[in-house]
Amino acid sequence: xxxxxxxxxxxxxxxxxxxxxxxxxxxxxxxxxxxxxxxxxxxxxxxxxxxxxxxxxxxxxxxxxxxxxxxxxxxxxxxxxxxxxxxxxxxxxxxxxxxxxxxxxxxxxxxxxxxxxxxxxxxxxxxxxxxxxxxxxxxxxxxxxxxxxxxxxxxxxxxxxxxxxxxxxxxxxxxxxxxxxxxxxxxxxxxxxxxxxxxxxxxxxxxxxxxxxxxxxxxxxxxxxxxxxxxxxxxxxxxxxxxxxxxxxxxxxxxxxxxxxxxxxxxxxxxxxxxxxxxxxxxxxxxxxxxxxxxxxxxxxxxxxxxxxxxxxxxxxxxxxxxxxxxxxxxxxxxxxxxxxxxxxxxxxxxxxxxxxxxxxxxxxxxxxxxxxxxxxxxxxxxxxxxxxxxxxxxxxxxxxxxxxxxxxxxxxxxxxxxxxxxxxxxxxxxxxxxxxxxxx
Numbered sequence: 001x002x003x004x005x006x007x008x009x010x011x012x013x014x015x016x017x018x019x020x021x022x023x024x025x026x027x028x029x030x031x032x033x034x035x036x037x038x039x040x041x042x043x044x045x046x047x048x049x050x051x052x053x054x055x056x057x058x059x060x061x062x063x064x065x066x067x068x069x070x071x072x073x074x075x076x077x078x079x080x081x082x083x084x085x086x087x088x089x090x091x092x093x094x095x096x097x098x099x100x101x102x103x104x105x106x107x108x109x110x111x112x113x114x115x116x117x118x119x120x121x122x123x124x125x126x127x128x129x130x131x132x133x134x135x136x137x138x139x140x141x142x143x144x145x146x147x148x149x150x151x152x153x154x155x156x157x158x159x160x161x162x163x164x165x166x167x168x169x170x171x172x173x174x175x176x177x178x179x180x181x182x183x184x185x186x187x188x189x190x191x192x193x194x195x196x197x198x199x200x201x202x203x204x205x206x207x208x209x210x211x212x213x214x215x216x217x218x219x220x221x222x223x224x225x226x227x228x229x230x231x232x233x234x235x236x237x238x239x240x241x242x243x244x245x246x247x248x249x250x251x252x253x254x255x256x257x258x259x260x261x262x263x264x265x266x267x268x269x270x271x272x273x274x275x276x277x278x279x280x281x282x283x284x285x286x287x288x289x290x291x292x293x294x295x296x297x298x299x300x301x302x303x304x305x306x307x308x309x310x311x312x313x314x315x316x317x318x319x320x321x322x323x324x325x326x327x328x329x330x331x332x333x334x335x336x337x338x339x340x341x342x343x344x345x346x347x348x349x350x351x352x353x354x355x356x357x358x359x360x361x362x363x364x365x366x367x368x369x370x371x372x373x374x375x376x377x378x379x380x381x382x383x384x385x386x387x388x389x390x391x392x393x394x395x396x397x398x399x400x401x402x403x404x405x406x407x408x409x410x411x412x413x414x415x416x417x418x419x420x421x422x423x424x425x426x427x428x429x430x431x432x433x434x435x436x437x438x439x440x441x
Contacts, residue, residue, distance in 0.1 A: 009363050009438060010386055017367040017384055017434045018420070020284045020324065025371050025422070027280030028429040030057035030132060030197055033271035034064035037195065043073055046126040046191070051078030051093065052114055054139050055132025055209060056100070056372050056428040057197050058082040062130060063090045065195075075125070079117060081110040081138050085374065085424035101377070102156060103140035108148050111141035111178055118183060121190035129183065129192060133199025133372065133428030135209025136169065141177040143243060144252065150237040151175050154227075161230040162302070162334030165200065169210045173255055174223040174244060179210035180255035184266050191265040198273040199371075199428045201298045201329055205268055215263055216255035220247030274430045277371065278328035281432060285324035290436065292324045299329025299433060303343045304404065306331050307350035310366075310435065315358050319439045327433040333376075339408020342376025344368040344431055348383030348418065349409040351435075353400055356390045362440040363387065369420050372428035378410050380419040382431070392416035 043049055049069050053062040058080040066078060071092075078093035083100040098107030121127050142151045154175065158168050173180030184192055194213040196205060205214045224244050227233040233241070246252050256262055278297060285292045295313065299306060314325060331343045341349075347368040355364065369375065369382030393400045396415040403412040413419045 010365070010388065013363055013365040013436050013438065014384055014386060016288050017365045017436050019288065020281050020434050021367055021369055021432055023284035024277035024281040024432045025425050025427065027277045028197065028272045028371055028427040030060040030272065030427050031064045033197060034061045034130065034195055037269055037271055038065060038068045040068060040070055043070060043126065046073065046124060048075040048125045049073045050075045050117060050121050050125065050127045052118065052127060053078065053080040053130035054082070054114070054135045055197065056083055056086055056134040057132035057426055058130060059086060059088045059090050059095060060426050061132060061195065061197070062093045065128060065130060066090065066092050079110070079114055081107065081114070083134060083138065083424070086426050098138045100134045100137045101159070102152050103137050103148060105148065107138050107140050111139040114139060115141060115178065115186055118186045121187055123189045125190045127187045127190050127192040129194040129213055131194050131209050131213070132197040133209070133430070135212070136172055136179065139178055143175055143177050146175055146239050146243055150239050154236040154240045157232040157235055158227070158230060160335045161232050162332050163226065163230045164332060165330060166207055167226040167230065169207050170218045170226050171223045172210045173216050173218060174220050174247060175240060176210065178212045180216035181211060181214060182255065183212035184214070185256050185262050188262045189265070193267045193269070195269050195271050197271055197427065197429065199430045201274060201300060201430065203270055203273050203275070213266060214268065215258040215260060217258060219254060220244050224248060272427070272429055274328040277429050277432060278326060281326050281434065285326065290322050290324035292326065295325040295433070295435070296327040296329060299327045299331060301331055303331040303333050303347040304350035307347045308354040311351055311354035311358055311360060314364070314435060314437060315360050319362060319437055322436065322438050325435040328430065330430045333407065335407055337406030337408060339403060339406040339411060340378055341407055341409035342370065342378055342382070344370050344375040344382030345378070345380060345409035345413055346404070346407065347433070348385045349400060349404050349412050352385035352389040353404060355387070363438040365436050367420060367434045368431065370431050371425060373422040373425040379421065380410065381422045382420045383409065383413040383418050384420050385418050389416050389418055
């Protein structure tokens with residue numbers, strides 16, 4: 001009988017996984033990203049600069065921008081809207097905390113302030129917009145007669161149905177005054193430039209924060225189809241259905257489309273992304289002595305199913321030296337139970353169960369975490385599991401499979417000491433996954 005891998009090796013493996021994860025987060029540092037692409041001379045020719053920031057990285061991005069914008073050109077004080085956990089003071093900027101992932105009244109008030117500021121911008125002035133992940137929820141401005149609570153209800157139903165993020169954003173755009181190019185329409189005839197920290201796979205600018213500064217290629221008809229396809233059309237509030245139906249009939253203006261003249265004076269710069277963070281993880285893993293494999297640069301799908309596929313892939317590998325399988329993306333969870341957790345915690349728990357069932361050999365550790373430091377409605381960024389996770393859960397008196405079925409990954413991982421807690425990171429470029437495996441003895 002072969003001896004079990006040394007427990008000390010397991011501790012070191014977990015430490016390496018956390019180091020690699022932190023390297024991915026550091027690569028998405030929003031302050032440095034803005035510093036790298038702005039210079040005072042870029043503001044020549046504009047009489048005033050209106051600074052607007054929203055998203056989980058709003059404070060850091062705004063701090064960097066206001067340090068570079070010539071003081072005499074900054075119009076009034078800037079506005080930055082971020083989630084409560086990431087609120088921090090910024091010189092010459094009014095910082096507003098709001099709720100995420102479901103919007104609240106503070107976010108609505110902030111959205112109204114942004115709209116008022118942007119609509120007052122004049123020709124020969126620049127609206128500098130700093131966009132990061134979470135912006136969709138942080139600046140809700142419902143269209144028509146839709147109330148904030150009705151918009152929240154529609155979003156909540158979609159999220160719980162397991163709808164893909166692009167589907168959720170399609171609906172959000174058509175229930176909002178700011179999203180889907182709405183902010184750009186308000187800014188005209190002023191110039192607008194957006195610095196964007198992407199939390200969307202493939203960096204589709206129209207999907208990041210639901211694309212408030214770029215053209216929208218989707219329609220009211222598309223939004224209706226999304227709700228029907230995900231089985232929630234009959235459950236969303238009647239005002240939401242009526243608004244979308246009126247839009248489909250052409251009685252409410254569509255979101256601005258590609259080629260619209262309002263985009264003649266708009267521009268965009270991508271300053272950070274999931275791809276950049278995954279590349280940073282690859283470099284970090286190599287420096288730690290691991291052979292590296294990019295498992296997926298666009299990991300998506302149901303979290304537990306993707307975890308099982310990754311475990312199957314790992315089981316089939318011939319491992320002669322320590323290896324790091326790395327991925328980036330954004331999975332989904334279809335809620336069927338009443339437990340707590342998020343997609344990263346669910347993926348970590350599902351991987352531990354699959355690895356145990358499949359008999360994944362050697363010493364291994366798997367981490368799945370959100371770069372924003374918050375996974376779902378919990379205080380954890382995700383989970384890190386290893387070959388002893390299921391044993392620790394069982395010894396703690398919990399049933400891993402039962403908790404997974406109840407979407408209660410938080411309880412399971414807390415029982416085994418496998419939660420990843422980073423606190424709010426101030427950035428957001430979707431999720432990162434790390435699987436480290438040492439050869440079996």
